[in-house]
Amino acid sequence: MSDSRTTDPGKIRFGALSAVVGFLVFVELTSGVIQGFYVPMLTDIARHLGVPDADVNWLEGGQAMVAAIVIPAFAKLGDLVGHRRMLLVSTALTALASAAMPLTDNFWVFLLAWSLQGFYVVWLPLETALIYHRARATGHPAVLTRRAAGLLVASLEVGVIAAALAAGQLVGVWPLPGPLWLPAIAVTACFFVILFGVKESPDLHPGTFDGFGMALVAAALLAFTGGLFLLRLQGVASPVAWVALVLGLALFVPFVLWELRQDDPLVDVRMFASPALGPVFITAGLFGVSVLGAQAPLSTFARTDPSVYGYGLGVSSGLTSILIGAYVLSLVAGALAFPLVTKYVAPRWALIGASVLVGVGYLLFLPRHGSYSEVLVNMIVAGVGSGALVAALPAAAASAAPLGQTGVATGLTNSVKTVGGAIASAVFGIALATHAGGAVEGTAGSYSGYLTVWVVCGATALVAAVILLFVPKTAFSDQTSA
Numbered sequence: 001m002s003d004s005r006t007t008d009p010g011k012i013r014f015g016a017l018s019a020v021v022g023f024l025v026f027v028e029l030t031s032g033v034i035q036g037f038y039v040p041m042l043t044d045i046a047r048h049l050g051v052p053d054a055d056v057n058w059l060e061g062g063q064a065m066v067a068a069i070v071i072p073a074f075a076k077l078g079d080l081v082g083h084r085r086m087l088l089v090s091t092a093l094t095a096l097a098s099a100a101m102p103l104t105d106n107f108w109v110f111l112l113a114w115s116l117q118g119f120y121v122v123w124l125p126l127e128t129a130l131i132y133h134r135a136r137a138t139g140h141p142a143v144l145t146r147r148a149a150g151l152l153v154a155s156l157e158v159g160v161i162a163a164a165l166a167a168g169q170l171v172g173v174w175p176l177p178g179p180l181w182l183p184a185i186a187v188t189a190c191f192f193v194i195l196f197g198v199k200e201s202p203d204l205h206p207g208t209f210d211g212f213g214m215a216l217v218a219a220a221l222l223a224f225t226g227g228l229f230l231l232r233l234q235g236v237a238s239p240v241a242w243v244a245l246v247l248g249l250a251l252f253v254p255f256v257l258w259e260l261r262q263d264d265p266l267v268d269v270r271m272f273a274s275p276a277l278g279p280v281f282i283t284a285g286l287f288g289v290s291v292l293g294a295q296a297p298l299s300t301f302a303r304t305d306p307s308v309y310g311y312g313l314g315v316s317s318g319l320t321s322i323l324i325g326a327y328v329l330s331l332v333a334g335a336l337a338f339p340l341v342t343k344y345v346a347p348r349w350a351l352i353g354a355s356v357l358v359g360v361g362y363l364l365f366l367p368r369h370g371s372y373s374e375v376l377v378n379m380i381v382a383g384v385g386s387g388a389l390v391a392a393l394p395a396a397a398a399s400a401a402p403l404g405q406t407g408v409a410t411g412l413t414n415s416v417k418t419v420g421g422a423i424a425s426a427v428f429g430i431a432l433a434t435h436a437g438g439a440v441e442g443t444a445g446s447y448s449g450y451l452t453v454w455v456v457c458g459a460t461a462l463v464a465a466v467i468l469l470f471v472p473k474t475a476f477s478d479q480t481s482a
Helices: 015-037 039-049 053-081 083-103 107-138 141-170 178-197 211-234 239-260 269-273 277-293 295-303 317-341 347-363 372-400 406-433 447-468
Strands: none
Touching: 015 039, 015 083, 015 107, 015 141, 015 178, 039 053, 039 107, 039 141, 053 083, 053 107, 053 211, 053 406, 083 107, 083 178, 107 141, 107 372, 107 406, 141 178, 141 317, 141 372, 211 239, 211 406, 239 269, 269 277, 269 406, 277 295, 277 347, 277 372, 277 406, 277 447, 295 317, 295 372, 295 406, 295 447, 317 347, 317 372, 347 372, 347 447, 372 406, 406 447
16 A cells, blocks of 8 residues: 555655655764674673673663663653754763763773763664654654655664674774773764754744652653563562562552643653554554664574584584674664565555564464574564664654654664563573473573574564554554654
């Protein structure tokens, strides 16, 4: 079906939006640099800081907790004072944090800088909202936002690949902290690209910032994500982890009650009951399980020696990097394919198809995980669907959001996805550490744990596909936007 009553979606062009989309592509390339550059050198960073490898887990936890707070605050401020303005603020803070990292060899100072670098997580939601607002004047905001989101996500993944490859080569010939300056330089350049190349969103929403609501949701998210992190780190026997989890969940109750009484809430929680937006947010949370929670288990499964444990591929780090590279390239393909597919089918069906691909890809691991080629095929199938969803979810939220809530809606897809990934990471960590009676134990994750990862990832994706069947037929299209 067409996204417009009068115009073939295939003939719609970016036109005046081309320049801003081009500049934002550079922003997402930089985001990819941040996400891909440090991974190959985490062990070297641990040696540089004088800490054991296990302490690297604190880096992930710190950045996740900052992201949980930053997204709702900056998304709302984007709608109030300008998406470009908040993009500049977040980029400046990310640049300062990135520059602080090579200047210290103290672990805790490095952890603080690393955590604050997590401000980059708001870039894609803010960019999506900005493009949607600027595209409204064309009469085809949903179509153009989907296409732009596909390009942005493809650029992000290209940046991840390029940065990971470059870092892998540099770390052997350029001692730390030298290489750590490169992301700082890239983010600084990104700031000036936005400053001189991107114009502000039109039609900003007048209102006030709900500070008390922000404090409530920040406390709830900090407690909940911190509890999940401690649960993974200390195990299910940790009373502190469970207290933090319960406290985090409990704090969401007064937050929701407070927001329902506000004329201009930080988060319009009624959006979760929207026939179009509710399923998008649920899908984002379920999708976070696989896209954020399953990548480390897939990598460790590839390195597990089958001659010792009876499962795994036992391949080298080089062949594992090829697996990861193929997965990332399939994300690029999925992100670019999604707007093309929506020329011929309704966006709702394209989202359903992407969710099914993710589900099928992970469930294929159950019968097919004994060879390198089988795992490669599974990851590519899941990757194509994942790439489409990464691009499609914020674009779908933007097209279905109430007036003045575009930034909040796109930000919520990232927030819920992050929470889904945090929950999955904790559950998968516990599952992989649990060995059945009589099983071979050691440094490798358990076979039952890997089966759990694949079943949960496949099942959550298929549940998301079923939920999306209930959204209105014209959801996420320009017919609805109009």
